Every structure is written in C-alpha cells, then in structure tokens.
Amino acid sequence: MVVKVQYAKPKFFWTMTAHQPSTSSGLTAADSLILRKNEKLLRGCPSIQHASKVLPTLITEPQNCESERICLVGKSKRGFNIYRLASLKNSVYFIPGYLDAGTVTRVASEIVEDLIDNPPHANSLPEPRKNLWHEYLQDPLDQSLAMNKLRWSCVGYHYDWGNRSYDPTKRSKFPKSFTAYYEEILACINEVTERPLSGKAESAIINFYHSHRISDRLGGHRDDVEVTDATPLVSLSLGLGGIFLIEDQAIYLQSGDVLVMADEARQSLHAVPVIFSGDRRSSSRVHLDKDPIANFLAKTRISISVRQVYSEAPAPVDVHNLCFYSVKYHGQEEADQRLV
C-alpha cells in the first residue's frame, strides 16, 4: 500500500510517498494513518520557498536499499552502518540507531534536568524560567506548564531566530557530551569516507516537538547563518519519530538516529512536517516504564542540532585519539526485550 501526501504551493511542492512495508522496520499502519491525517498540515507547512522538482520517497529501510537515492558507504569499526543520500552531492549522512535506548534517556535527562535551566536563557518561552522539569514532575499532564510548551532552547552560542544571527556575547554552557558526540560522529563517518569531515561543536539548538501540539513542526528553512557553514551540522533524534524533508528526499528519523549535513547540504532547505505520536519503533527504543524521562520521550520528539558557529575548523578528527562517550547500539531485539 502506498500513502501519498501532497504538499503543494504555487512555486514548489513536496510529495511524500509512504510505503507501508511488511517488515517491522518500516512505517506501521498507525504511522501511515498519521501521515494521511497530516495531509492538510503538510499543505499548510509555511515558508518553503524553493522549487523542489523531484518527488521525495520516504526512506524507511536503508538497510535494504541499494538504490541510487541512498547507499551504504560502509560500516564503522563499532558496527554502525553509515548511509549517504545520493542527492546534494553526497553531503547528507544517515546513521540509524547510533544511540541506544539507555543513552537516549541519559541525553534527554541532561537536557531537561540541566541544560534548559542554564542562564542566560535562550528559549521559546516569553520570559526566562528556571526549574521547568521540576515543575513538570508535579503534574506531567498539565498542558499549561512551560515544559509542555517549550519549543526550543539554545546551548552554547545563542541563535537569534528573529534576526537570523548569533551574538558572540550571548552564550550559555555548552555540554561536554555534545562536543563528544559531535566529534565521535564525524570520526565514525571519517572511518568510511575519503574526504574527512571536521568541525568544532560550539552551539546547539534543542527542538522539542510535543505530540499533543500540532503546531510543533518545523517549516522549511536553511541553517546557513553560521560563519563557518562549511563545517558539518550533526543532528541527534530522541523520542518520537518524525519525517525529515531535505530538498528532494524524505527520511523517517527515529529515536537514536543521527543525521549529518555537510558541505552542499549546509545550504539545503529542510523541514520536519510530521511527528508520529506513538510510533512503535521509536517508543520501543526508550524505556517505557515509570521513569518520567521515558514517559516524556514517549510523547515528545527532541532533536539536537550541533554546529560550529565562529572559529576556524580544526584538523579532521582522528578516531584513534578519541575517548569514546560510551555509545553503543544494542539492537532492536534487546530494546524490545527491555519492554517486556
């Protein structure tokens, strides 16, 4: 079965074609239904001002895909499959399941319990607020709480969405863990590619997509404000799955997946028009027990997009000199077993 979602505006259009595969790794019937329900939302998705000629195909099963749209570049030493989209001059890399369920939970905890509280605050809330998570724990179902409304938060150099700029004087704590992931991921890709990627993690936008708020989607935009936009942008996905559109492609991003936009892709138009409000695979990658973080992730998608803003790019990361940050993907089966 094929679900087609038309996303049309006068000068451009994106059409998503969601195949409903028979295997467990693809979109479930419920997710396909969500895609269909989102048809109107996709039509209304604002600010895409670019003519995309090709009909994107939802990439859900890269492990089986040897087509020209996406290809397996290689396997890293730690066993991660590294894929590359054929469009945008091979500058988009995709590593499914890079973070295991435990790591996803740990990263999410660091975000909600620490990072979003660090002054000076740069987030979507009208006024600076502290202790959002503490307040949320009192009544997680209260949709009026700031934590249930928080749309984005900056760490490191703050991005000013209104002026589309960074101000070198506005900066909050940048976590060592984000630097470690940025470097590890580039090193992992460098193991299998000829042209090494390098960059320095200086800033991250943490996006929150709450499944109960249909407006929490990301319209088409370019991350091209950074002075050093030649360096890669590394994006980590936690919690619910979603559709990531990039130029003529649509990728099904799930909890633990990593996407890297390098070179050509740094100027590319991308968007997140659909979040799946309970897709089985993503929620099985988080611990669905009484842990409030796991519960939050079961109803929220968090993305962390780490980038360099100002300084010159350092030499390519050498994988042999890295101290790894305990990242291991234990596989879907183990994640499933933890649910039992």
Ligand SMILES: O=C(O)CCC(=O)C(=O)O
């Ligand atoms: O949520 C995502 O995966 C994309 C985030 C993004 O495009 C951005 O932060 O600029």
